[in-house]
Amino acid sequence: MKSTKLLREITDEEIQRYHEDGAVVLRQIMPHDWIDFMRDAVDEVLASPKGFGMDMQADGAPGRFFGDLYTYRWNDNFKELVFDSPLPEMIQKLFNSRRVNFFGDQLLVKEPNTPNKTPWHHDISYWPLKGEQIASVWMPLDKAVRESGTIAYIKGSHHYKNDYQAVTFSEKDVWNNAEDALPVPDFDAEPEKYEVLCWDVEPGDLLLHHANTFHSALGNMTKDMRRRAIALRYTGDDVTYAPTEYSFTEQPMFKSNVPEDNLQPGDPMGGALYPQVYPRL
Numbered sequence: 001m002k003s004t005k006l007l008r009e010i011t012d013e014e015i016q017r018y019h020e021d022g023a024v025v026l027r028q029i030m031p032h033d034w035i036d037f038m039r040d041a042v043d044e045v046l047a048s049p050k051g052f053g054m055d056m057q058a059d060g061a062p063g064r065f066f067g068d069l070y071t072y073r074w075n076d077n078f079k080e081l082v083f084d085s086p087l088p089e090m091i092q093k094l095f096n097s098r099r100v101n102f103f104g105d106q107l108l109v110k111e112p113n114t115p116n117k118t119p120w121h122h123d124i125s126y127w128p129l130k131g132e133q134i135a136s137v138w139m140p141l142d143k144a145v146r147e148s149g150t151i152a153y154i155k156g157s158h159h160y161k162n163d164y165q166a167v168t169f170s171e172k173d174v175w176n177n178a179e180d181a182l183p184v185p186d187f188d189a190e191p192e193k194y195e196v197l198c199w200d201v202e203p204g205d206l207l208l209h210h211a212n213t214f215h216s217a218l219g220n221m222t223k224d225m226r227r228r229a230i231a232l233r234y235t236g237d238d239v240t241y242a243p244t245e246y247s248f249t250e251q252p253m254f255k256s257n258v259p260e261d262n263l264q265p266g267d268p269m270g271g272a273l274y275p276q277v278y279p280r281l
């Protein structure tokens with residue numbers, strides 16, 4: 001039986017940082033029994049990918065940049081993490097929401113010597129969601145530093161008002177975008193204009209970010225540090241289902257893997273694909 005409580009509560013100061021800055025680091029909050037449990041699961045997924053699991057680096061390129069989505073639908077450890085971990089309760093406090101729904105999980109692994117960067121992007125460009133209470137937990141399963149691919153955030157960018165284009169992480173596909181969406185600003189070209197938040201993290205630490213916060217990661221340039229991380233996405237009371245033809249959930253590959261998305265535009269989140277995780281039903 002794994003921990004049902006976090007190592008400590010999220011603090012008011014951390015909640016304020018999330019709302020003001022768009023991202024925050026929570027030091028030593030995730031119980032380590034969950035980290036060990038998820039490391040085993042991730043190594044199994046890497047050995048036998050299913051569903052959306054795929055290597056995203058170009059064929060023949062060095063290293064391994066592996067991505068998967070909605071792994072909780074077929075892997076029991078991921079399912080337990082989604083439904084039985086203490087994270088939904090923490091997100092309820094973050095949002096001060098009556099209920100919390102789960103939007104999805106994403107596994108992103110950069111093995112040593114993997115030059116693939118995660119490009120600057122913000123998540124809302126890809127998602128069929130409208131609302132303010134949309135957050136991701138980024139859970140490192142290994143120590144992560146800038147050179148191994150910890151996440152960097154543009155402080156305050158969740159307040160930007162425009163729609164921005166979605167960019168692909170994979171060297172194997174392209175992403176279509178609405179014509180009126182702006183290109184993602186070239187944050188690296190004008191570093192003096194932006195404040196970057198970037199934390200080295202240890203297993204047990206969590207990163208939290210708002211769906212509108214721009215973020216990126218370097219490749220894993222180290223020779224021996226694995227970078228395994230799981231992102232978990234949550235929504236609160238104010239979020240409704242708002243797909244466009246560009247949402248990733250509208251793409252043929254998603255539809256063929258995940259048939260039971262039965263929400264109508266404007267519906268509150270819920271149903272089989274976006275289950276309520278707090279309070280538990």
Ligand SMILES: O=C(O)CCC(=O)C(=O)O
Nearest residue numbers: 108118123136138217231
């Ligand atoms: O793990 C990464 O490299 C990127 C993660 C990310 O973009 C996210 O969690 O939204």
